[in-house]
Amino acid sequence: MAQIELEGITKRFGKISALNNINLKVEDNEFFVLFGPAGAGKTTLLKTIAGAEFPEEGLVRIDGKIVNHVESKDRNVSMVFENYALYPNLSVYDNIASPMRSKLYKKDEEYIKKAVNKVTEMMKINHLLDRRPSQLSNGQRQRVALGRCLVREPNVFLMDEPLAHLDAKLRHFMRGELKEMQTSINSTTIYVTHDYMEAMSLADRIAVLNHGEIVQIGTAQEMYYTPCNEFVACLFGEPEINLLEGKKCVCSRTGEMSLSIVGSDKALELEADVRNVLAQHGADNIHIGIRGNDIQFAFEDLGDEWIKGSVYANEPIGNKVIMTIMVADKKIAITCPNDTVADMDQDVYIKLNLKKALIFDGNTEEFITRHNIDSFKKQGKGVQ
Numbered sequence: 001m002a003q004i005e006l007e008g009i010t011k012r013f014g015k016i017s018a019l020n021n022i023n024l025k026v027e028d029n030e031f032f033v034l035f036g037p038a039g040a041g042k043t044t045l046l047k048t049i050a051g052a053e054f055p056e057e058g059l060v061r062i063d064g065k066i067v068n069h070v071e072s073k074d075r076n077v078s079m080v081f082e083n084y085a086l087y088p089n090l091s092v093y094d095n096i097a098s099p100m101r102s103k104l105y106k107k108d109e110e111y112i113k114k115a116v117n118k119v120t121e122m123m124k125i126n127h128l129l130d131r132r133p134s135q136l137s138n139g140q141r142q143r144v145a146l147g148r149c150l151v152r153e154p155n156v157f158l159m160d161e162p163l164a165h166l167d168a169k170l171r172h173f174m175r176g177e178l179k180e181m182q183t184s185i186n187s188t189t190i191y192v193t194h195d196y197m198e199a200m201s202l203a204d205r206i207a208v209l210n211h212g213e214i215v216q217i218g219t220a221q222e223m224y225y226t227p228c229n230e231f232v233a234c235l236f237g238e239p240e241i242n243l244l245e246g247k248k249c250v251c252s253r254t255g256e257m258s259l260s261i262v263g264s265d266k267a268l269e270l271e272a273d274v275r276n277v278l279a280q281h282g283a284d285n286i287h288i289g290i291r292g293n294d295i296q297f298a299f300e301d302l303g304d305e306w307i308k309g310s311v312y313a314n315e316p317i318g319n320k321v322i323m324t325i326m327v328a329d330k331k332i333a334i335t336c337p338n339d340t341v342a343d344m345d346q347d348v349y350i351k352l353n354l355k356k357a358l359i360f361d362g363n364t365e366e367f368i369t370r371h372n373i374d375s376f377k378k379q380g381k382g383v384q
């Protein structure tokens, strides 16, 4: 159990600023995910907490104590690295046993045997105990590295893409095991992943990083339903959220402010709460963020709010079809039932469910509002 606090952390590699003024508080017993594109600074942040990198500026606190000058081995953290970092000359058994034989944690061999058996059974690698790392597949090596991280009970687990090389089924199984284990042994976990589904299913809270800075911290729900900008909105969801250019206009039927999509002359009616926020907001250029499953489609014109487009692609993916539709010059991806059949260039009509739309400022790309915004806010635990 431990609370981690980072205050003003800056880390440079020559001219590269890998972390820039990071402020973050991870609560005791929290499962905290670092998420973001390649090169965002996730691994550097994890290593800074582990004591494998030292920041030029800022403070690292574990349970309130400043640990900037405490060596990695004395921080009682257990880290699993992306590149496994296994001892090549040791067997799987001895690799996993190694942390418990260190001076700090010295345990007797009987205890070690039980602990190694428990973790290797969970990882489904108990048939590989005598092999060396060079005699393993990448997925097996990754499980050994994870086993070595999990075998003792540190204050903090630091995990860098620990499931990246596993096949989909094992990955799904391991996610469940990790979450279960973290809850049962009450330890704080900081977990790096590229996979938004993994981030959303494991995390109590997520920090999105980009260019060495934190863009947003929040629950999976907040990231998905109230992202702070278009960058975050695009990271969560498959297919990626559609961002359509819109303009404020007046609806001839209601006389109220509404939105039209650039390339279409239809005025789309807004919910009163969204309309009120937009009326106060200066920007005329609006981006409408709408996910593929919040768009209806039909092969005939069903009336006022239906926008005409043409089928550009129709891609079956398992239990659904992703149809890409061209409206003016813009591609829009929608999620359809798996028996949907469509011809290329066929006329198709779509209707946006604006109750689900995210409204962004077209110039700054910052989030402005959505319908029922208060029901999506502040459901996570902890503080930024």
Ligand SMILES: Nc1ncnc2c1ncn2[C@@H]1O[C@H](COP(=O)(O)OP(=O)(O)OP(=O)(O)O)[C@@H](O)[C@H]1O
Binding pocket: 013, 016, 017, 018, 036, 037, 038, 039, 040, 041, 042, 043, 044, 045, 194
């Ligand atoms: N030892 C190093 N020397 C020089 N530059 C480094 C070093 N380690 C990281 N960097 C740079 O710091 C930045 C952040 O790297 P980091 O590995 O933390 O990103 P990341 O978000 O973990 O990326 P990925 O998801 O690809 O692993 C990158 O620009 C990277 O090239």
